[in-house]
Amino acid sequence: MPAKKKRGAQTLVFDKPPVLTSWASIAGxxxxxxxxxxxxxxxxxDYLFGEESWEKAENKMxxxxxxxxLNKRNFDEADAEILMAGDLLNQLVSSNYAARQLGIPFLGLYGACSTMAESLLVAAILVDGEYFERVVAAACSHHYTAERQFRFPTEQGIQKTLSSQWxxxxxxxxLLEPVGTGPRITAVSIGKVIDMDQKDANDMGSAMAPAAAHTIKTHFSDLNRPxxxxxxxxxGDLGKVGMAIAQQLFIRDGLQPEPNYSDCGVLLYDAIQEVNAGGSGCGCSACVLCGPLLKKMISGEINKLLFVATGALMSPVTSFQGESIPAIAHAVAIEN
Amino acid sequence: MVPLYMAFLIGGLLCLLGQLIMDLTKASITPGHILVGYISGGAILSGLGLYEPLVKIGGAGATIPLSGFGHLLTQGSLKAVEQKGLLGAFSGGVEATAAGITAAVVFGYLAAVLFNPKG
Amino acid sequence: MKTPDPQRWKKIETEEYESLVQQVKPKPPLLKHCVWAFIVGGLICLLAQLIMNYLLYQGIDKVEASSYTAVVMIFLGAFLTGIGIYDELGKRAGAGSIVPITGFANAIVASAMEFKREGYIFGVGARIFTVAGPTLLFGFVVAVLIGLIKVFLSS
Known part of the structure; x- marks a missing residue:
């Protein structure tokens, strides 16, 4: 007998769609x-946010x-039952150390830049499953902590390629609750790790686009939605290059009519901000969702949103060893 | 004395070559690879006697790019071999470049102590 | 019809994808990069030549003048990195600011400074050689090998 709430290969639907009752965002x-x-x-x-190091700043963020x-709903940390969060740093230090001070039961998640979708979908499952009633899903990233871990020291004179992302x-x-007012998570699709043998660490978009296209295609076919x-x-954050490729892949996958589509990495910055292909990092999709997108859902400008955060799962070690870049994408359907 | 425009021209061309290597080959070429390539390339060319003519016409344009540092290492090694034989092969290179290497490490350390990365 | 084996199928798929990526991916603006590299690299060398000529004019011998010049240029590279200017230059100049010895100093300082918060021995002390280490290593190895070849040939 197939599982009661599972549809197709990778999608889950909720009997009692969890409500996004409150959210917050912070930006550099x-x-x-x-x-x-x-x-x-x-x-x-500034980037230090009143702390001594960028790592501490990220933790504080x-x-x-x-x-x-939590405060927006007149709750404080003690009211939250579980926190699900992740970031880009080794051993998830930002999230782990933030949880140390918050004192909320905690699950750390790593999905690279897809973390916001990952934490949201696990949170939704826990709420729909009636395990918890107040679940916080979060993600964060900091430009300079990520830069020094994944790329070069920040003061080194490096010429960025046009496909690189910031x-x-x-x-x-x-904050997710079983009842309340706000948009609801109606379905989620859990992605597969897809690797199309891309090796350019300065071009995450090309590495991640196939994962995004695969998850989106599967989401539609699992739910039989037009x-x-x-x-x-x-x-999540495919950037300009990845977004252009994803659009080609939608056509190849026969997504007709063409969906109304955009990308958090492209949305976050203006063209003049010298970010080349656009933004990336867990915080990119997290702040675009928890800032402009959810506001637009409240105002009714958007009623049905499919949030597909994408992550490139490589590390500097695997890059040095010549491994290609595996990528993942999870889809979260948010509806009014 | 080498005319200034020749230093500009030779130095500029050596940098332009580095840019072509970065833009036209694999994306995984980092500044570290370029520096290693230039110091080794300069040392080898110097051993073949091909770098000295470049220094003659380009002056600082040939010695300031890192290939010039490689050239200095090789020349130091070769000269020391003439004077001391086998031991010179091991001591000559570092002797010739001692000032530069020490300056790089010490100034590097001082800058790191005095300044903080701004990002 | 025979079903293609999965490995071959995957290979065809990734090759097709690679050609799609190559179509979409922006090419580096080669001419702009080259002009920047040429001019900035040329100017750095010109500055070094000015210093060198001044020292020679002061009557310092050629080998010493050359060493002095290198030390001054390394100082400049380290200083400009410290005050946060060299990385801004590097964003535009590419190889023009990497290839000269100032770029070597930049790589050393940037690596060292970044890890100050991790302490002076295993932070600054160890990281200072992240780029300088491999660079010096290969320089030393080649120079010693060439010296040994000379020993061998002249014996």
């Missing part, structure tokens, strides 16, 4: 100057965002 100085600067709850004045999301300094957190079902499909 550069992101604050971008086109959505007004939509975030908090814009950092996550902490403050979680607190803010790791966003941002965080987003969402491709224009959603008002907007937004991928």
């Amino acid at each position: 100085p550069k992101e604050g100057q971008g086109p959505w600067g007004q939509e975030f709850d908090w814009i950092m004045e 996550l902490r403050e965002t979680v607190k803010k999301a 790791t966003a300094t941002a965080a987003g957190a969402v 491709s224009d079902y959603y008002d907007l499909i937004v991928t």
Whole structure:
């Protein structure tokens, strides 16, 4: 007998769709100057955020965002039953150390830049399964902590390629409850790790686009939905290059009519901000969702959103060993 | 004395070659690869006697690019071999470049102590 | 009809995907990069030549003047990295600011400075050689080998 709430190969639907009752976002100085600067709850004045190191700043960003999301509902940390969060750093230090201070039962998740979708979908399952009633899903990234871990020291003179992306300094957190007012998570699709033998560490978009296309295609076929079902499909952070490839892949996969589609990495910055192909990092999709996108859902501008965060799962070690870049994408359907 | 425009021209051309290597080959070429390539390439060309003419016409344009550092290593090694034989092969290179290497490490350390990365 | 074996199928699929990527992926602006590299690299060398000529004019011998010049250029590279200018230059100049010895100094300082918060011995001390280590290693190895060849040929 097939599982009761599973549809097709990779999709789950919810009997009692969990409600996004509250959310908060925080953005770095550069992101604050971008086109959505007004939509975030908090814009950092500098990258240290009043701390001694960038790592500590990232930890504080996550902490403050979680607190803010809870405070908006007049809750505090003690009211949250479980926190699901992740970031880009080794051993998930930002999330683990933030959880140390928050004192909320905690599950750390690593999905690279797909973490926001991963934490949301696990949170939704826990709420729908009636295990918890107040679940926080969050993700964050910091440009300079990621840069020094994955790429080069920040003061080294490096010429970025046009396909490279700028790791966003941002965080987003969402509070999920079984009842309340707000948009609901109606279905989620859990992605497969897809690797199309891309090796260019300066071009995550090309590595991740096939994973995004695969998850989106599977989501539609699992639920038997027409491709224009959603008002907007937004991928995590494919950037300009990955977004152009994903559009080609939609056509190849026969997604007709063509869905209304955009990408968080492309949305987050203005063209003049010298980010080349666009934004990336867990915080990129997290802050675009918890800032502009959910606001648009409240105002009714968007009623059906498919949020597909994408992640490139490589490490500097595997890159040095000449391994190709595996990628993953999870889809979360959010509807009014 | 080498005319300034020749230093500009030779130095510029050596850098342009590096740019072509970065843009036209695999994307995984980093500044570290370029530096290693230039120091080794300069040392080898110097051993073949091909780098000295470039220094004659280009002056600092040939010695300031890292290939010039490789050239200095090789020349130091070769000269020391003439004077001391086998031991010179081991001591000559570092002797000739001692000032540069020490300066790089010490200034590097001082800059790291005095300044913080701004990002 | 025979079903193609999965490995071959995957290979065809990835090759097709690679050609799609190559169509979409923007090519580096080669001419702009080359002009920047040529001019910035040329100017750095010109500055070095100015210093060198000045030292020679002061009557310092050629080998010493050359060493002095290298030390001054390394100092400049380290200093400009410290005050946060060299990385801005490097974004535009590419190889023009990597190939000169100032770029070597930049790589050393950037690696060292970045890890200051991890302490002075295993932070700064170890990381200072991240780029300098391999560079010096290969320089030393080639120079010693050439010296040994000379020993061998002249014996």
